[in-house]
Amino acid sequence: MKRIEVIALQSDAKSIVEFLQRSGTVEISQRPGSTRPAYAGTAEDSSLVQLHTHVNITQFDKTLHMVNSALAVLHEYVPAKKSLFASFTGRRELSLTEFSARSHKAEETLRKANEIIALSRRIEAAHVVITHTRSQLEAMLPWQDLDIPMQFSGTDHTSAIVGSLPALYTEESLLAALMESFGIESGGTDALLREVDDMAGVGQLAHPLIFSEERADEFPPVFISVISSSREITCVVVICHKDDEPLVRRTLRRVGLSIHSDPTKHPPAVRIARFRARIAEAQAEIADASAQLAGHKHERDSLEFLSDYYLMRRDKYEALGQLRFSRKTFVLEGFIPQKNTKHLEEVMNRHFNVSVTFEDPSEDENIPVLLQNNPLVSPVEDIVESYSLPSRTDLDPNPAMAFFYYLFFGMMLSDAGYGVIIVAATLAILRFLKPEGNMKRNIQKFFLCGLSTVFWGALFGSWFGNIVYVVSTTFLGKNISLAPLWFDPVTDPLKLLILSLILGFIHIMVGLALRFYNMCRHGEWLDALFDIGLWWVVFAGLGVVVGSMALTVTFPLQTIGLWIAAAGGLGLVLTQGRSNKSIIAKLFGGIASLYSITGYFSDILSYSRLMALGLVTGIIGTVVNTIGSIGGGGIGGAVIFIIIFIAGHSINIGINALGAYVHVNRLQYVEFFSKFYEGGGKAFKPFGIKTKSYKFKEDK
């Protein structure tokens, strides 16, 4: 990684920034704390200014937001048909001439975007109208049979009270309730006596009259008509003499009357018809706008282009904002990977009148990290990235990790048939769908993992479980089976367990070796010798013990091994407490360090998962085949077999590939990285074209 500094004429600023954006190799970042650029002309330093581009950026953000919401509207109302493999495919290619042709149509497309958004607003507004009107309509429906307007207040001598009560009433029961309530309030006062004959002008109503003749001395005569009633609500019209109104109203309120305010002069039936018409109108509006939106579905392409286009311009202005200008020139600072320096300098000098200088970044800077590996290793870079990028004191763990990654993945899936499927599928995706970036690396990673799976599957003799044996015995009546190239793990699981643990031991040793190398690289060779070298002595001694036990050469070798291990242990006791101050603390520190042997022990045991997952795949595959063969030979049996074969093995491959992937990551992260790797680096984020739908070819 190098520091790059570009000094050029102001008039070239835009085209240089555009060029850098297309090349995508420079991360623009100003040197921290250096306000003074490293070129002569001190008089001009104070006049170096930055452009205020955030106004433009906000503008672009607004436009981008608009275009994207237009796209979202299209996605919601006119969803595009996406193929199953859409997430694998790369961006569409666009040449530079096409690009400029399309960018000229930006205005027009923008207008379309506006139309689309306006249409979606219309739909939303119509939806609001519908919900609002519906609730009005529902409130009005109980009143459907009322043939006078709801605000009708009475005739010359009578008062009408139109309202609803929160319970179920009939005309009689309401009257009873009113009188009971009245009785409680006034104790049947004489002052409220009224003549029945005073009720006038009520006969014109079609509903039955209920006079409270017999109890006229207790409650004023009223006319009650129930319009509709249900358990929740009873709609009533109560008519009484004008003079009685306050009393009747008060009594009604005590029973729970609420007055509906309907400002119009039309009876409910008319209102209901109008509400219904309004809803129909809004629905027609929605249908109309949706149809128009569907007509815009061809705009999706140009909208996606526009979104990319404005994103690019926005990024460009953001970059421009980081430049510093004098009266005639400008300065651009940033990071560039070493491999790109030469090419960039050449091209820039050819096209522009510039001075390009490179220098090593200073020690205390937080230099961004760009991983760079050969094609076999680079597919696993994502795995390291999702853990943490290497800091500047770390080694790049990728090369060491890649080998074990593929090895362990294959060992855990360990079925040659599944490996072949993975290899074929990944090859097909790489060939026909042309994925990009991370997705491409992922697919490559699984391709290599698939190869390793075939390798291990062949060693263990597992092809879709024991497919050859089952098919040959069930359908051909012969007894053929593919012999494993090495050994069959199901009959000899102990051998596989030991193999797993040995591989784990090697993996951990490689991790320690990397730490040893890294410490030596930083000149801490003495620490490396004490911290790691002495552990190697212990492991070597224990290795001799275990080896001699396995070979049953007991006497001399085992004792020698024990002595070697003890010597290593003694060395650890003497050296591991060296950072402590007092002698006692040093000794305790040393003894405590011996406990980390349990850590190593459990780390190595952790690799038994290689065995377990490998066994599971093979045995489940075998079970699937056994179930499949229950139909016996013949056509029917073959059909059953094929169905069960496809379903069973798809499930098995899915769940075990998932298991292998997850556990191989864990082995790398927990067991391997903990030995030597710290992480904490910052990713290199070059200024480039970060479009979603299109990529641009350079016209040469």
Next chain:
Amino acid sequence: MFFALMGAVLAVTLACIGSAKGVGIASEAAAAVIIDDPSKFAKLLILQLLPGTQGLYGLVVAVMILLKIGVLGGSPNISLLAGLLYLAAGLPAGIGGLISAIAQARVAVTGVTIVAKKPSESSKAIISATLVEFYALLSFISSFLMVMNIEKLGL
């Protein structure tokens, strides 16, 4: 015979109960996230399935027991003592699977929140859930080794 079969039954049922509960718990949490953002389905699927592996380990142990005692072809004829031994051998996979699947599901649920809030950190959520998985694997390995070696005792 009955006891040996019981060993297979316990290995597979207990582990499957654990897996069913575990996948259920994780899926409930995942479904709540998918409501808001269906595009996270693929990432969440991994977390949902992780507690499901215990059932597989139980199945493998059960199948191995069935093979050894001759239920799947061969002559089913073993002594009472050997039967009891198979019963014992099935227990680690069953009980270890049952409890680890549920514990793993709880980690997975927290992992689902990680995916919901910071999708870029999903691999860390997955690794955390695998830490629990290891103990299911240990149970499985011990069951498996027992089942494989009981017949060598010659009982």
